[in-house]
Amino acid sequence: MSCQWQTDYPQEEIRKAPKIPLNSPETQNSPLGRRPTLYDVATHAGVSPSLVSLFLKDPERISEKRRGAVQKAISELGYRPSRAATTLASTRTKSIGLVIDDYRNLWFVDLLRGMESVLSNLGYQVMLADSRPGKNRIKEATDGLLAMHVDALVLAAEPSEAMLSTTWVPTVVAGWRKGVPAGADLITNDDDGGGAMAASHLLELGHVRVGHLSGADGASAHRRAGFRRAVETAGVESIISESDGTSEEDGYTAACWLLEHHPDTTAIFAANDTMALGAFAALKARGLSVPHDVSVIGYDNSPLAKSRYLDLTSVDNRSDVVGIDAAHRLLARIEDPSLQPERKLIEPTLVLRGTTSALR
Structure with missing residues (x-):
């Protein structure tokens, strides 16, 4: 059975958003008929431009009365501070x-x-x-x-x-x-604890042929160590298929290797939810269903895991x-x-x- 990853996806047409003319309503929201400036705010509030500048940097240093006047002027004029100007006036870019x-x-x-x-x-x-x-x-x-x-x-x-x-x-x-x-x-x-948590869950369900799809990064190393410790403590052999990366393609390739060399595997723990998605594809290619034939657990509790379609058990790394x-x-x-x-x-x-x- 071929385990070649398919990468020939159709390219979607990318459309450019229409440009908005400078004199359009989107640029004419201010009562002034133009973009208001800091000086406009100062005039409208009856304060100095330097006080408005101070308000934008540290409003708590201004009296409550003047702070209210400046805030009211900003709201009425629709003023939006220039980040570039603020950066030039400060050592911080926020x-x-x-x-x-x-x-x-x-x-x-x-x-x-x-x-x-x-x-x-x-x-x-x-x-x-x-x-x-x-x-x-x-x-x-x-x-x-x-x-x-x-x-x-x-x-x-x-x-x-x-x-x-x-x-x-x-x-x-x-x-x-x-x-x-x-x-x-x-x-x-705590990825060591998370890897052990995933392994313990599968062991408690009665699985003794548990495979792990892992990557080469630091997080994967800790998850792999926790997984290995838990299964070996339980007297079960640790079966690990390691890839250079942790993408969906890496998960697919790693799962293919695992299923070819250990066809009696009944549960798979993937280093992240994206690799778990690749494992789903490898299992489907072999006519195996989840979880009837093979249980699958991911890591990260990402939007993939939360989707109603996948409904993926996952370790939440919070x-x-x-x-x-x-x-x-x-x-x-x-x-x-x-x-x-x-x-x-x-x-x-x-x-x-x-x-x-x-x-x-």
Whole structure:
């Protein structure tokens, strides 16, 4: 049976959005008939331009009466501060860089959501960069964000060797990596415990031929170690199929190898939900159903796992909590650069759905 991965997907036509004329209603919302300026706000509020500038930077330093007048003027005129102008007037850009490893792996969605739940209320924006595997891609992605003068970085990808010696801005590494830059904080899910949790669940269901689809990154290594420890403690052989990456294609290829060399496998634990999706395809190609023939469990509890169609049992790495804690930590480091780096583990949870069942 061929296990070649199919990559010839039809290309969809990309349509360009129509340009909006400068004199359209979208640009004419202000009572002034043009985009209001900081000076317009000052005149409307009856205060000086410097006080409006101070309001935009630190409103608590202004009296309640004047603060109300400026806020009312901003609302009535529809004024929106220029981020570029604010950056020029300040040593901070109020932006946080987030480097992820692959847009195709949706685990980062909750991480980003958690970060923004803290940062957006404080006027910060998150700038996203993808460092999909490739020579110097992580360095290029990080350098691009630093060139935009971000105030801090979240690395949700493997740092390069050059990045391990130092950090240029406050940095949090989200998730286990092969290395953590000097001076950076680490906030991560307890992936060793999560791997053991997945294995224990399958063992409790009566499965003794359990395969694991793993990758080569730091998070996969910890999940693999936890899985191996749990099954070997139970006196069961650990069957591991390891790939260089953790994409859907990697999951498909790893599952094909597993099913060819261990056809009596009755349960599969994938290093993430995306690899689990590849395992579904490999099982389907062999006429096997989930969970009747083979139980499947993923990791990350990503939007893939939550979809009603897949209904995938998954270990929740609580990326939203990692994002929330990362944002709070970066804000603290921005205010006090002398703070020493911390290491924090977030406890995972197991979310049971329809892809795991007792051994039949």
